[in-house]
Amino acid sequence: MGDFVHLHVHSNYSILDAISSIDSLVTEAAQQKYSALALTDHGNMHGSFEFYKTAKKAGVKPIVGVEVYCARDTVKEPRTRDNPTDHMVILARNETGYKNLLKLVTRASLEGFNYVPRVDPDMIREHREGLIGTSACLSGGINSYAIGEKFYNRSTKTYEYTDPSYDKALAYADRLKNTFEEGCFYLEIQDHSTDNDMGLNQCRMESQKWMVDKQKIVTETAIRISKELNIPLTVSNDVHHTKQCDWNAKDTLFAVRTISKKYDPERKLTTDSDQFYLKSKAEMIDRFRDFPEAINNTVLIAEQCNLDITVGENHIPVFDTEGQDVTKYWRNKIREGFETKYRPGTEYRTEAVQRVKYEIEVIESMGFVSYFLMVADFISHARGIDIPVGPGRGSAAGSIVSYCLGITEICPLEHKLIFERFLNSERISLPDIDIDFCKKRVGEVYGYAQQKYGEKNVARIATFSSMWARSLIRDVGKAYDIPKEEIDSVASSIPEGAGEFRAKIEEQAEDNELIKAYASSSEVWKTMIDDAKALEGAKKAVSKHAAGFVIGDDDLTKYIPLMRPVKNKPGKKKNQVEQEVSIDTTDTMMFTQYPMDDLEELGLIKMDFLALETLTIIQDCIKLIQKYENIDVTTNVTYNNLLSPTAYSLMSLGNTLGVFQCESPGLRHLLMQIRPEQFSDVVAAIALYRPGPMDAIDEATGMTMMDKYVQNRTFKRQDESFTWEVLHPEMDDILKETYGIIIYQEQIMDICRKVCGYTYNEADKFRKAVGKKIPELVAKEKKAFMKGALGQGSMVQSDADKLFGQLETFARYGFNKSHAAAYAVLTYRTAWLKQEYPIYYMSALLNASSNKSDGIDKRKYVNDCLLNNMKVYAPDINKSELTVVPENGGIRCNLSMIRGVDGVSEKIIAERKENGEHTSFVDCITRLSKVGVNKTSLEALINSGSMDSIGNRDQMAHYGWDLLQSVRKKQKREEGFASILDDDELDIPDMSSAPTLDKKVKDSMSVKYLELYSLEDK
Ligand SMILES: [Zn+2]
């Protein structure tokens, strides 16, 4: 039998068009004994590296390509009838070709974007080395000339076709032939005709026939041109789904994409052939039996394509040290920090000297010096311009070098944090340091990154949203026109969950009783569920990663494809699910086309700048204290030393609404049980209050880890001599601070080290392997562990066995102590501020929640103020400021806390600042009218009681709107808009006749507008 290779294949990175995952394509190709396979997604390379890796692993040679959008003539002009956008397949022959492809797709997005990212023949020519081009589908340029061009006739409002022109097709083929290197352009022929009864309606049968006819014309034209211009032929199947039976699901995807009904006979975008699947060699060879040479050319092309992508090289930029030797510079920086943090004679100094030397050695040998300097520089830049930075997050807090460089704020020795949990010198992978910045100003730090490292060397990271169980059922159900109630009930019966815990339709179809009932009783439901299964995981949109970006040592397009996200054109149809990223056009930062995991393998350093609102709240609170009390709390000893008993007593009372990480009723309850007295208690509480430790049962006692901890903590408080049993004497010291319970991953590492004589690197490996629950891995680790425990640890077999069992459980649930400790610093600080400066803290907290529209947080915090006997003054038109502010021992609410006033409160305050307090009802209405207060906001202002200081509420409520109208009329007259014959007097009603409202009614009105005063805790 002959051979054939698929060179025109789409994965689900051809977003909302093709449905196959890269995995399924590669698996199928390997099963069908294909030696090579190409991936040619529409206009992007999102999946190229994933495909490269997956195919290599499966023993299928990867051919990286793209089906580009090509402007017929030039990208310098937008899409027009004379310059339409065509399809063209481009494949990389080698690394040079791959790099050229990276440049091309990036330029298509940056320079050629017009509805879609476009290249043009001239652009391809500039980057043609190592590339092969083929003429693609019916939407290819040559083919469009051959079959006649579809265009929209504006006057008749219909689609029409120009006459086919062989000459034009020939001329364009000649242009494309000369666009590529000698012998590197092919004419592609396709045949998607089908003999199967697909159950299509008349209209769709016609559309199928149209396609088949046109493909015949293309084939005839290609044969002629091939002879005339000596361009070889090639064959392809335009693969959009892996298996033939998936055609219906792909068709459904089109209905989802265009938000239309699957069985609407008028539906525009449809799939009218079942032939777009990954066919076998035999099928392809048989179908194109008249073209053995073209079939053979696919094999010859594949033989020419041999790509090796360089991985494992690191592209961290060299940090600019202004001419100094980098190593010297960094050691000096560390020394500076070290000397201020570990002064001679202080507790940890001797230990710290050893530790810092060791870490420096490891980091230098791993080549990460520049990376640490970069991170430290971002932080010191931010601090320098008063942008709050978090005390650290993730495992980086385990490093003393991080601490000395100012990257983290906690001493790893004091808190027993382990460096190897952060960087394992035996496992060379880039370290991961995430940084929290103030929510409002994190954007400025991105700007600094661009400016410092060059716009071309910095990019945000793309991420993809996919169709998963719940949303998928909704989308597909809608396309099938299934009643909303049915869809809703099924969707809500599917459990939520992310990552590995995400529900799958495949499993749901087996286990979910509701789905089973519907599927067995209704044919539509059954088909719908089948489609949903096939569409599970299909990509829906590309968007930006919340916080991540990469920085390279050079123009990033040398290593990866980039794109500039664009806003959808205003003219784009609204009834289309978004296919393109829509972002703020003022954002100048480019995006990677590759997802995050690929970037790390390609040696690009990733950083996460996270926006943390707590930092904003802390800073606002500190500023308020400075302003009103003239005190700088950041120099306060107990604010900094984590030792204030009053802050801990606030936590012990569970009075932690608004305290970082301690808001939930469950955690507040836990704090009340633990009754923290020191920092380590808080760290433990945070680490314990998570699904794992809350449910993990201690076999000996049948208690959960969390309950056991609470019990031991309580016993110890009651009786200092209370002890617990440990399986090995070395564990006493390790578990002292957590009262005999293993809570942290660091403790597991310490136990392994002490009991089995492991190095920290080995202990880190043990923790990871055992935590993964893979039986073979666990068995392997157990063997080594037992050897160590019985030998080095001189344990008896049964105890060692037991200990391993404990570690196995806790490796699964143990928490990263570095992260918990760093975050607990923020917990302590917010608790301290709430305890010592409640008025200022609650003001800052309320101001931070002011941009949340639901009002739940505001209500919750106001109630908390009241419960803590704090005076909360209602909004007052003469006293409120733009934000919530301290006033007279309490806090004064701002006008935007009144429902319906938010839009104009800023103007009302600005006007008052300029013209002084409102002195009377008439004065007030006159001025409110000028700033644009309408009926709704006026009613809200009056009924909430915010105007009580200037008049009688009953009267104002009754006559307010009338008066506002008269005032408006008068103001219009003055501006000359009305007839000059109108008189100039203002109608001031006699207000004494206003009905007096019952107090209860009035109160309920004000509650309506100031819902935050309701004491119900929601
Ligand atoms: Zn195409």
Ligand SMILES: [Zn+2]
């Ligand atoms: Zn295609």
